[in-house]
Amino acid sequence: MIFMLFDQLTQVARIPTVKIGTSKANRLAEKEFTNARRLGIPHEWRNFSIGSEDWKMLVEYAWDYQLTPDFTELNDEIFKKIYSLTLGIPHCLFFLVEQANKYCLRKGIKSISIAILDHIFDTKFSMMKPAIIALRHGKLDAFDDIMTLGRGLDKEVKKLIKELLKVADDHNFSGVEARAILEQIEVYLPEYKLTQKETRTVKRLEKQVAMIPSELPLDDDGYEGVPL
Numbered sequence: 663m664i665f666m667l668f669d670q671l672t673q674v675a676r677i678p679t680v681k682i683g684t685s686k687a688n689r690l691a692e693k694e695f696t697n698a699r700r701l702g703i704p705h706e707w708r709n710f711s712i713g714s715e716d717w718k719m720l721v722e723y724a725w726d727y728q729l730t731p732d733f734t735e736l737n738d739e740i741f742k743k744i745y746s747l748t749l750g751i752p753h754c755l756f757f758l759v760e761q762a763n764k765y766c767l768r769k770g771i772k773s774i775s776i777a778i779l780d781h782i783f784d785t786k787f788s789m790m791k792p793a794i795i796a797l798r799h800g801k802l803d804a805f806d807d808i809m810t811l812g813r814g815l816d817k818e819v820k821k822l823i824k825e826l827l828k829v830a831d832d833h834n835f836s837g838v839e840a841r842a843i844l845e846q847i848e849v850y851l852p853e854y855k856l857t858q859k860e861t862r863t864v865k866r867l868e869k870q871v872a873m874i875p876s877e878l879p880l881d882d883d884g885y886e887g888v889p890l
Contacts, residue, residue, distance in 0.1 A: 710750035724755050729763045732773035743776050747783045749794050761786045823847050831863045840870035
């Protein structure tokens with residue numbers, strides 16, 4: 663109905679519109695021919711190649727956002743390592759740099775290194791590893807699965823989700839632990855069919871996360887406050 667509304671707006675009022683959506687929007691085009699026809703030239707969902715100028719620009723842009731005391735220059739070795747860990751997927755690139763910054767700041771590490779990037783991949787990419795590994799071996803069908811393009815989640819991802827939910831249920835996590843688990847699985851929940859027990863676990867995690875107090879920044883005098 664929303665598609666029809668904007669299509670009529672275009673036709674009657676002569677107002678051009680642009681439709682923007684995630685990969686899940688493909689399903690709307692599959693259900694209605696009129697939607698598919700008006701979406702224009704089909705866009706193929708692929709990762710960037712390591713030699714792509716667009717990928718190089720993204721990496722340079724993301725790498726500039728280093729919050730550590732010492733800035734690590736982007737060299738060829740780091741560039742290749744970043745590609746190996748992200749396989750040209752923009753979300754993975756920015757997530758890798760973000761988590762590397764957080765880890766260094768929390769541990770008092772002065773600069774980001776290749777060892778830090780490897781550590782972040784091993785500890786923070788648990789849910790994305792199946793897709794990254796599949797891409798490394800040229801298995802694009804597995805990549806499509808985890809990117810939820812209509813074929814369902816990869817079996818390994820389902821297994822990881824079940825294991826995480828079981829751990830959460832067994833240990834009755836709360837606070838930051840509950841948030842950490844929820845952050846790992848929530849992106850896949852629209853595609854994952856929860857059991858009744860898993861549904862209760864997710865609701866409990868969401869309730870625990872909602873109870874976590876906000877972390878307000880400290881001013882120069884050591885008082886918490888909201889920045890103006």
